[in-house]
Amino acid sequence: MILFKYEIKKLLFNKSRLILLAAIFIICTLMGLLAAEGTLALIKSDDYSEYIRLVSENTGKFNPEQLAESGPISEATEAEYRKGNEDGFYMYLHRNPIQKFHNDYAKFGKRVQEYWNGPEYQDKASILGVYPIKEKLKELSDKTDTYEYKYYKHRLDTELSLGEPVFENTLFWNYYSLAFDPSRVGLLLLMFLAFIISPVFTQEVKTDMDSIILCSVKGRREIVTAKLLCVCVVSAILTVIFFLGMFIGTYISYGNLDGFDAPARCFTGLEWTTLDTTVGGMAMLGVLWIILAAMAFGLAITLISAKLKNQTATFGLGVAMILTFALFGFLSDGLKELLGPLADFNYVALSSYGVVFGGVKMYNIFGMPLSYGITAFMVCIALSVIAVLLAYIAQRRRSVM
């Protein structure tokens, strides 16, 4: 415990690092503010109260009459103002809340349609929508022992239990969902983490403390335990600071937490999630998940730090890893298939909350359909355990030059 106390002092609780943490918090808060900048225009608009009234009246189950009214208005607005300019159209809708409501409701109507009939362009390998799945199950009725049948049966049961999407005012949460964007988490949070964690072992080389640590009673095993524990705590603290900053920034912009109890599928980016929870629950689960993914990444950086003797090289390798894995996301499906698990379970993919929990992707594990989330959890744990064991081995075999 004493070693842990001093390790965390070296890595985080010192003047320069606390200043860095404060700077990260401010950056994240500003990002949250900017992500929800449209809300200021929305709140200030004269029609804002009318928007709230319309949302309140239509909260709940799908209303075909409302869609009949909102659909044409939304189409006309898009035809006139969208014209490829997404940012401009986004701001236009926020300045015109009533049209924003019709646009939102039209999108909701489309989602209800997709729930029952699937999207316009179906992926043959993973059919969506209650009716198409039922059709598929009829086709497979004589192959009930196959993985494919079990997969679609599981999918249908999940869809029916979650039920038809409902309309809710989840404006705050939709803005906050931007915090989980892979570009923010992958490129920003993980890079901050790589920078803060990279000296965990290399600083001992820099200060020549390596010799004293290695020849001490607790310098081969206990010190590694303290360092690993410290890395996990630092990863958790940094992740919490990241999401807290984004939360506060978004809250300053909008100042309303409505929609906390809405079904998880109202959370932007998680429209197809198979988790039966609320938007608030999903946000909390998201933070917990990213903490786990950040810990796994932090432990990987720790291993690199234990193997290399230079902080810049460790950080550079960490950044190279992040950028390479981020590029995997832009590869074609064929290439992703070629890369196999590396494309689905690298550190950037694992920190993409929406990708892991927002889809219906399943993995065939010994003939049983296992969701992306559960598989990703197991991979995260496995990667962490491997990194921890290798870090212990590296320290046991370590020698000075």
Added chain:
Amino acid sequence: MQTSDMSHSSYVVQQPQFIEYMFRKCLYFFIRQFRNSSYNELIKENGGVDVKLTIENISKKYGKKLALDGVSFEMENGVYGLLGPNGAGKSTLIRILAGVMEASSGEVLINGKNRKACDLEYRSKLGYLPQSLDFYPEFSGLDYLRFVAALKGLKGEYMERKIQSLAEQVSLTQDLHRKCVNYSGGMKRRLGIAQALLNDPEILILDEPTAGLDPHERIKFRNLISVFSRNRTVLLSTHIVSDIDSIARQTVMIRDGKVGRMESSQRFVDAMEGKVWLIKMTVDELVVYQNNHIISNVIPVGNRMEVRVVSDDKPAADAISTPPTLEDAYLYEFNSDWRTA
């Protein structure tokens, strides 16, 4: 039914084994805890324990370069000085002895047991000060000593008392709460010495411990080590011959990765009897003379120079024989290097 009986009987057999296993685990845990808290105090009360350190045929290669070539010698209680020119292999040997570097071949034995076989026990008996040592910028002297004490398994009241006592011995009591990075070179070295002594080591290995210390601090350090070395083994590597002259039980001369003579300082000095001379000459004569002779000192006397020369034969007709020192012996031992230099 049969299966059930069998599993029951194996359970009955395994149950006491499990209890015994758990009992042993608990016992070892408490022994470890006891050792952590009072082992060092026991050593202190008894004035240390006899340790015999044997270095057997140690060689170390860096790529194709042979840094140590079959080094062998033995050390028992007392101070051992390790003398040698730069690049002789002193630091490599010290790192291998400290267990922070692996030898390419050969072994280090402690009381006849291979160091690797009793690695944890060896580390618990060891204090080590490396040649260069920097500190964590965010740590005060007290933080640093507490951190190293924790690494050495010290804890609680004993740890605090030990830190205060050592801080007093190395004259750092007033500066313990200051950041280490703001310490002077001498203070950093003293802090390094304090950390090496934290666990009352039976084997103390010091690489250039007096580098950066002023004369007063060096004398204080020498006295500290002299008192400490009673019933303990201290290996002290240095360039400063006077550091080991008076306190070393034996001096190990090392050159080109090989151990030369290993004698007591007095034997080295005795062997030099009749080989150190004083000659008076002009500056111009000295310029020519120094290219062919080992000169250990030059003192201006009036218009001439009094030159101290190390030589097997009387170097000049007017040369007067003078009592030798360990420094003369060092120069004599490494004269070929000196001449090249």
